[in-house]
Amino acid sequence: xxxxxxxxxxxxxxxxxxxxxxxxxxxxxxxxxxxxxxxxxxxxxxxxxxxxxxxxxxxxxxxxxxxxxxxxxxxxxxxxxxxxxxxxxxxxxxxxxxxxxxxxxxxxxxxxxxxxxxxxxxxxxxxxxxxxxxxxxxxxxxxxxxxxxxxxxxxxxxxxxxxxxxxxxxxxxxxxxxxxxxxxxxxxxxxxxxxxxxxxxxxxxxxxxxxxxxxxxxxxxxxxxxxxxxxxxxxxxxxxxxxxxxxxxxxxxxxxxxxxxxxxxxxxxxxxxxxxxxxxxxxxxxxxxxxxxxxxxxxxxxxxxxxxxxxxxxxxxxxxxxxxxxxxxxxxxxxxxxxxxxxxx
Numbered sequence: 001x002x003x004x005x006x007x008x009x010x011x012x013x014x015x016x017x018x019x020x021x022x023x024x025x026x027x028x029x030x031x032x033x034x035x036x037x038x039x040x041x042x043x044x045x046x047x048x049x050x051x052x053x054x055x056x057x058x059x060x061x062x063x064x065x066x067x068x069x070x071x072x073x074x075x076x077x078x079x080x081x082x083x084x085x086x087x088x089x090x091x092x093x094x095x096x097x098x099x100x101x102x103x104x105x106x107x108x109x110x111x112x113x114x115x116x117x118x119x120x121x122x123x124x125x126x127x128x129x130x131x132x133x134x135x136x137x138x139x140x141x142x143x144x145x146x147x148x149x150x151x152x153x154x155x156x157x158x159x160x161x162x163x164x165x166x167x168x169x170x171x172x173x174x175x176x177x178x179x180x181x182x183x184x185x186x187x188x189x190x191x192x193x194x195x196x197x198x199x200x201x202x203x204x205x206x207x208x209x210x211x212x213x214x215x216x217x218x219x220x221x222x223x224x225x226x227x228x229x230x231x232x233x234x235x236x237x238x239x240x241x242x243x244x245x246x247x248x249x250x251x252x253x254x255x256x257x258x259x260x261x262x263x264x265x266x267x268x269x270x271x272x273x274x275x276x277x278x279x280x281x282x283x284x285x286x287x288x289x290x291x292x293x294x295x296x297x298x299x300x301x302x303x304x305x306x307x308x309x310x311x312x313x314x315x316x317x318x319x320x321x322x323x324x325x326x327x328x329x330x331x332x333x334x335x336x337x338x339x340x341x342x343x344x345x
Contacts (some may be wrong), residue, residue: 001260004041012301014030017094026041028217030340031340031345032074032338032339032341033075033338033339033341034134034315034335034336034338034339035313035315035316035317035333035334035335035337035338035339036313036314036315036335037074037076037077037078037314037315037316038077038078038313038314039074039078039313040312040313040314041237041310041311041313042059042300042312042314043060043097043283043300043309043312044060044096044097044155044219044283044300045057045059045283045285045298045299045300045314046058046097046098046099046100046285046298046336047074047285047286047287047298048100048101048102048285048287049287049288049290050102053072053290054071054072055068055070055071055072055073055074055181055287055290056068056069056070056134057069057070057071057077057100057298058085058098058099058100058109058111059082059098060095060096060097060098060111061084062306063094063095064087064088064092064093064095065084065086065087065088065095066084066085066086066095066098066109066111067082067083067084067085067119068082068083068100068134068135068149069081069082070082070083070134070135072290072292072317073186073290073341073342073345074287074289074290074298074342074345075316075339075341075342075345076294077228077314081135082180083135085134085135085136085137086109086126086141087136087318088113089116089140089141091115091268092114092115093113093114093115093116093140093182094112094113094114094116094118094121095111095112095113096109096111096112096113096121096155097111097112097154097155097219097283098111098119098338099111099156099157099285100134100297101158101192103158103160104133104168104191105131105190105191106127106128106192107127107128107131107134108125108126108127108128108158108192108193109125109126109138110123110124110125110144110155110156110157110158111123111124111143111156112124112153112155112156113141118283119152119177119179120152121152121153121154122143122144122150122152122153123143123144123145123154123168123170124130124141124142124143124144125141125142125144125155125192125193126138126139126140126141126142127139127193130328137163142193142277144156144168144193144194144195146187146195146196146197146198146199146223147172147186149198149199151172151173151174151175151176152172152173152176152178153171153172153185154169154170154171154172154218155171155218155219155220155283156168156169156170157169157170157220157221157222158189158192158222159186159222159229159231160222161229161253161256162253165188166188166189166190166191166192167186167187167188167189167220167257168186168187168188168189168195168283169184169185169186169202169220169231170184170185170214170220171183171184171185171217171218171219172184172185172199174201174288180215180216181204181205181213181214181215181216181217182205182212182214182216182217182218183201183203183205183212183314183327184201184202184203184204184217184218184220184231184233185199185200185201185203186199186200186202186256187199187200187255187257188257195235195261197219197257199258200257200258202231202248202256202259202262203217203231203233203262203264204217205235206264208244209242209244209246209267209268209271210235210236211236211238212237212240212242212243213236213237213239213240213243214236214237216235216236216237217233217234217246218233218234218235218238218283219233219234219282220232220233221233221283221284221285221286223247223286223327225295225321225325225326225327226321226325227248227325228249228251228325228326229249229251230247230248230249230326230327231247231248231249232244232245232246232247232269232284232285232286232327233246233247233248234282234283235268238282238283239280239309240280240305241272241279241280241302241305242271242272242279242280243279243280243281243282243283243315244268244270244271244272244281244282245268245269245270245281245282245284245299245315245329246265246269246270247265247269247326247327248262248263248264248265249262249263249265249326250262251263269327269329270284270297270329270332271332272305272332273332273333273334275333276331276332276333276334276336276337277303277334278301278302278332278333278334279301279302279303279304279305279307280300280301280302280305280311280312281299281300281301281332282299282300282301283298283299283300284298284299285296285298286298289318289337289342289343289344289345290343290344290345291341291343291344292300293343293344294318294329294342294343295318295319295321296316296317296318296319296342297316297317297318297319297329298313298314298315298316299314299315299316299317299330299332300313300314300315301313301315303334303335315332315333317332317333317339318330318332318339318342319339
């Protein structure tokens with residue numbers, strides 16, 4: 001049950017969010033919100049801001065469906081429009097971590113599926129049948145693999161690099177039945193639906209903070225700033241309180257298919273905040289405020305350190321940049337923290 005204190009905080013937040021703080025001209029200058037941005041479980045949130053003024057987030061439903069949700073505001077998705085745009089055919093299930101991209105004038109979604117056996121998780125892609133309407137019909141799924149290089153794969157994302165070259169980055173096993181470690185791999189793409197060359201190992205769990213629960217790296221996400229390219233990834237078991245973010249990068253337009261061209265930071269950059277009851281922060285994505293002026297991180301976390309996968313909810317926070325143009329992330333905030341809404345909302 002809600003305590004009187006929590007109820008009072010909620011009333012204040014609602015009033016401030018609606019009314020804002022007024023300057024002497026009577027204009028709204030500040031509005032506040034509290035995480036989470038959705039009231040029920042939402043793991044692995046991936047958020048994309050399109051030129052049409054909508055944020056898009058695909059959500060895995062029932063292990064076999066993708067619910068595509070869109071909103072004009074980032075900090076509250078409770079009243080957002082949503083539609084089921086994909087249902088896996090019989091024989092495929094355990095749909096994980098869908099991501100949506102707009103590449104070369106069309107929409108694509110990438111996600112993992114298996115046949116009921118986790119060892120058979122592989123990456124798949126679907127394409128919007130109407131490039132002007134991602135909330136409409138989508139193609140059948142297409143498996144993304146190369147002959148002779150068909151290993152366990154999840155959490156695929158696309159790197160658009162340099163002059164538009166495409167690369168696929170994902171979490172995979174070193175051999176067909178390895179189980180662990182989970183490493184990060186990259187491979188070239190000939191188009192948004194096709195991997196066109198062998199994979200290259202670019203990162204592996206070599207530090208203790210990457211090995212809580214299991215030795216794994218997953219959830220790679222691209223972040224570009226001032227000409228620098230970063231991959232922010234999740235480390236340790238996603239079911240643990242110590243699931244957290246690390247990052248790596250490549251500079252000077254070096255060839256991303258040469259492993260030694262990637263530098264790897266040896267410390268976590270976003271981790272649990274016991275003081276505010278935030279645990280298992282990970283599997284983030286990145287977007288901007290609706291007016292384009294602020295960078296925001298979208299991530300999941302648990303309010304209970306022992307909640308596991310079922311306790312993950314989606315949250316957002318503003319972040320900044322270090323003097324070297326690398327991301328400067330805040331400490332993850334708890335449910336009672338009052339945060340300023342994204343600029344332009």
